[in-house]
Amino acid sequence: MINNQVPGDPIYVYKGERVQVRVRNNILPDRPVYGGVGMQVSVHFHGIRQISSVDSDGVPFLTQRPLQPGESFLHEFNVPDQTGTFFYHAHVGLQEMSVFGAMVVYESEASDPTAIVAKDKLADGPFTYDDERIIALSEWWHTDRGQFEAYYLGLNFTRIFEADSFLINGQGIYDSGIDLDSYCKGYAIIPVQQDKVYRLRIIGAMTFRTVGFAIAGHKMTVIEVDGDYIKPYNVDFLEVSAGQRFSVLITTNNTVDDYGINLVRRWSDNLPSATNGHAILQYQKKTSELVPWSFDDETDLPAGTRILSRANLQPTFPLNDTVHWFWNNLEPYFGKDPIVERQSNRTIKLRGSQAIQNGMTRWYINYISFMEGLENVILYDVLNKTRPLPQISDRNPITGYDKTLGTYTLDHLEIVDIVIQTTHLEEEPCHSHPWHTHGHSHWEIAYGNGEYTEERDGRIRNVPNPIYKDLTLVYPGESEKLYASPDQKEIGCGWSKIRILADNPGIWAMHCHNSPHMYMGMMLAFEESPQLIIDESDDVKDFQYIQKRISKGNNTIKTYAKFLKMVLKSTTNAFAYKIPAHVINCYIERADIFTTSTSTEMDYLAKIWTEIFDLLFANQNVNVK
Incomplete structure (x- = not known):
């Protein structure tokens, strides 16, 4: 788990921000571990391209050593040119069964639900909508992860076992006879208001199966795939593979009620398509009362797949799988x-x-x-x-x-x-x-x-x-x-x-x-x-050292020159993509200033330094001590 929960806390950032995430391995070697015996950990930020920050990609023995119990690793990276829906997950063994969480990169404050006043609509690129919801899809097995890992690599392997449950936002019901409480909360409820447009960020955090995803009584308009805008395309259902992400727009123009969100297996050979993966799209009454729901014991589905009672809670899916699905119908927005x-x-x-x-x-x-x-x-x-x-x-x-x-x-x-x-x-x-x-x-x-x-x-x-x-x-x-x-x-x-x-x-x-x-x-x-490959950590250390020196005053031309060399030494420098070409050219044209330390030249350099500092790190999470 991440911070004692599944899924882990969402990570929200803005395009262009510098991100710092510290991953600490709190699996204690002397403590029994439910879900596996492997003690090492690493975390990958799925879909983030890690430009000039390959050391933060989180792949054991390719980009870092996996963390032993008690160890931590600070991931530092920029998100210069990406927006959309991403997620993070473990990259050791089969840990991503339960170690994952959403990551959203906003274009600006205009697309951040927490940064606008209630009357405003959200705007992300060419699209506008009233609010957004995250829907993470995953699988759950009742067998310990460590037993699976030993089985898959062992002499007795015959097949990959099906999940006991399909979860939506970490919730579901396997045994309908169990009373719901604070520990077993039942199906996830996605609250919405009537007559609004919602962006659903759908994350395929499954470990094994490709699933079909649909909402009873609601068509979906796909606007994003894996962090890139596409021209709006209307669908009745989504086909979501492990690792895929979609954003869809839905309009809540039905009567106030509960509407089922269902998952089915796709591309599963001769296995039944039905799963116990369900959630509820719940239209909220003006009094904020929850619409009651119950089990339908008469539903003719395999054990563990009983769904909710109202007929409108059951979306439909095509009977047959279709090679290449809708991909040929999609177009890049730009x-x-x-x-x-x-x-x-x-x-x-x-x-x-x-x-x-x-x-x-x-x-x-x-x-x-x-x-x-x-x-x-x-x-x-x-x-x-x-x-x-x-x-x-x-x-x-x-x-x-x-x-x-x-x-x-x-x-x-x-x-x-x-x-x-x-x-x-x-x-x-x-x-x-x-x-x-x-x-x-x-x-x-x-x-x-x-x-x-x-x-x-x-x-x-x-x-x-x-x-x-x-x-x-x-x-x-x-x-x-x-x-x-x-x-x-x-x-x-x-x-x-x-x-x-x-x-x-x-x-x-x-x-x-x-x-x-x-x-x-x-x-x-x-x-x-x-x-x-640039070792960005060295550049950051140089930057922080120079900023510390400059903040103390009494600077020499050599202090500024060290920063200029760092900026100009390579066009693939970790910071170079954020510095306008005219600023770099200005430095080059004034190269003769390095021969003198007159007050005029120093004032000029100090002014340029301030501009560069703002360009690189204004409103960003950089610690300078």
């Missing part, structure tokens, strides 16, 4: 990015597969299973210059994998197309996989059935208006054959091609966000332009 029209520098193929080695089942990417058995943190070795730089000659021309480094290497500013190939074993179904990219959002530009080949499929562009997102569900497609070939035990059954622009130097994970799959090896690391 138009297609020119990057998607350009020729890529290269294409790499990631072929996922499942196999048994030494009696244990693992998931593989290009026949390599990523297991968290690393001893050194890759980022630390890069910053300490104890790790060799990538060489193009060491890179596999098809997969992009560098077997010497154990990573997939990316060059600065290259456009890379990544084909994610799904496979299945003979006589087993093809499964969907939600793929998440750290450090980058991406565009899905094509998809298809069977096995991808560059000669046949390389020119396919069947996504008309690719949107910018950080998670793509690779749908199970049709196989082109029934049996595997002699050299491959698995059969290609569908693929998606995504495109990234390598504009963010760092060590970045890419993985299936089905947590058991990732835990069993379905993950890889991109090593992007390691020679350009």
